[in-house]
Amino acid sequence: xxxxxxxxxxxxxxxxxxxxxxxxxxxxxxxxxxxxxxxxxxxxxxxxxxxxxxxxxxxxxxxxxxxxxxxxxxxxxxxxxxxxxxxxxxxxxxxxxxxxxxxxxxxxxxxxxxxxxxxxxxxxxxxxxxxxxxxxxxxxxxxxxxxxxxxxxxxxxxxxxxxxxxxxxxxxxxxxxxxxxxxxxxxxxxxxxxxxxxxxxxxxxxxxxxxxxxxxxxxxxxxxxxxxxxxxxxxxxxxxxxxxxxxxxxxxxxxxxxx
Numbered sequence: 001x002x003x004x005x006x007x008x009x010x011x012x013x014x015x016x017x018x019x020x021x022x023x024x025x026x027x028x029x030x031x032x033x034x035x036x037x038x039x040x041x042x043x044x045x046x047x048x049x050x051x052x053x054x055x056x057x058x059x060x061x062x063x064x065x066x067x068x069x070x071x072x073x074x075x076x077x078x079x080x081x082x083x084x085x086x087x088x089x090x091x092x093x094x095x096x097x098x099x100x101x102x103x104x105x106x107x108x109x110x111x112x113x114x115x116x117x118x119x120x121x122x123x124x125x126x127x128x129x130x131x132x133x134x135x136x137x138x139x140x141x142x143x144x145x146x147x148x149x150x151x152x153x154x155x156x157x158x159x160x161x162x163x164x165x166x167x168x169x170x171x172x173x174x175x176x177x178x179x180x181x182x183x184x185x186x187x188x189x190x191x192x193x194x195x196x197x198x199x200x201x202x203x204x205x206x207x208x209x210x211x212x213x214x215x216x217x218x219x220x221x222x223x224x225x226x227x228x229x230x231x232x233x234x235x236x237x238x239x240x241x242x243x244x245x246x247x248x249x250x251x252x253x254x255x256x257x258x259x
Contacts, residue, residue, distance in 0.1 A: 007039050011208070012215040015055055019219025022056065023063040024227045025176075025239040026161020026183055029056065030249050032216070033158050040205070046096055047205060049157065050198030054209035057191040059216035060184055066224040067181035076134050077172070078182060081142035082189040085150030089190035092154025093197035109250045112159065115166045116243040119236070141171060146186055153190040154197075159246050161187055165239065176235035180227055 014035035022028025029052065036048045043051075145167050153160035161183050168179035198204055227235055 008208075008211060011035055011039050011212055015212040015215035016219035016222075018056075019059040019062075019216035019221075020223035020226075021219075021238075021242060022059060022161055022216075023066075023184075023220040023223030024180060025235055025242050026163070026165050026180070026187075027159050027242045027246055028059075028161070028216075028219075029158030030246050032056070032212070034249070036212070040208070043205070044203070046198065046201070046203045049096065050195070050201075050203035051205045051209040051212070052157070053191050053194045053198060054204050054206075055212035055216045057188070057195065058213035059220035060188050060191055062217040063220040063224045064181075064184045064188060066221060066228070067184060070228055071178055071181040073182065073185065074134070074172075077139060077142045078185050080139055081146035082186055083146075084143040085146035085153070085186045086189035086193045088147040088150035089154035089193035090197055092151040092156075093194040095151075095155055106254060109247065109254055111163065112243055112247050112250065115162070116240065116247065118170075119166070119240055119243070138172065145171065146189075149186070150190045150193070153187070154194045157194075159250075160190065162239070162242060162246065176239065177227060177231055180235055 015032055018028035018032035018035075020028070021031060032055065033048065033052050036052055037045075040048055040051075145164075149160050149163050149167070152163070164183035164186050165176070165179045168174040168182050169176060172179075174182065195204070
């Protein structure tokens with residue numbers, strides 16, 4: 001049995017790694033959420049998820065601030081997408097006890113495999129940034145995408161950033177760098193919406209959440225620096241590595257393998 005100081009130190013380390021991964025390619029929750037579940041076995045799943053949302057909100061804000069200096073945001077697309085994600089993330093958080101997570105996990109598991117195969121096969125995917133001509137169709141697609149991924153993020157969350165990154169690359173022709181920055185904005189909406197449910201319900205541990213938040217922010221700043229420094233090629237490779245990790249983690253959970 002680890003003492004409290006050691007447990008907090010381990011949580012801080014995992015939060016830093018989660019923030020670094022999330023800032024670059026999304027999916028940091030697959031590192032951070034299991035660590036919190038292991039460290040807080042006496043707490044409900046809702047409390048663990050609420051505490052995690054507090055932490056990743058801080059990291060998300062830190063990475064957005066860094067990206068905003070270098071990336072031109074397509075606000076005509078992002079604002080309706082963020083609004084849709086916000087609304088459906090709140091519904092997802094409210095549904096946390098109504099919908100079996102195993103169902104969502106299985107669906108996302110299949111999607112992640114498809115994403116990994118497609119990204120690996122398409123060597124030029126996300127290497128260039130298209131000049132996006134926005135019409136009603138593109139905006140509606142953004143709203144639909146934001147709603148679906150927002151609902152999943154509010155309900156469970158891990159991997160949502162990776163889903164958003166891939167969607168921006170595949171559906172709108174963004175390069176990986178711009179897609180990563182745009183995904184952070186949508187996640188800002190989903191994290192905020194989820195917290196509006198979790199905080200009044202008493203599902204946030206503020207002391208632990210604050211520590212994990214600071215560590216996550218430090219990791220986010222580091223991850224954003226690496227993404228901006230090395231560009232879309234680096235993010236693509238990192239993204240593929242992360243997808244393999246996510247698929248492995250979910251496979252262990254879905255098929256009941258202890259790890």
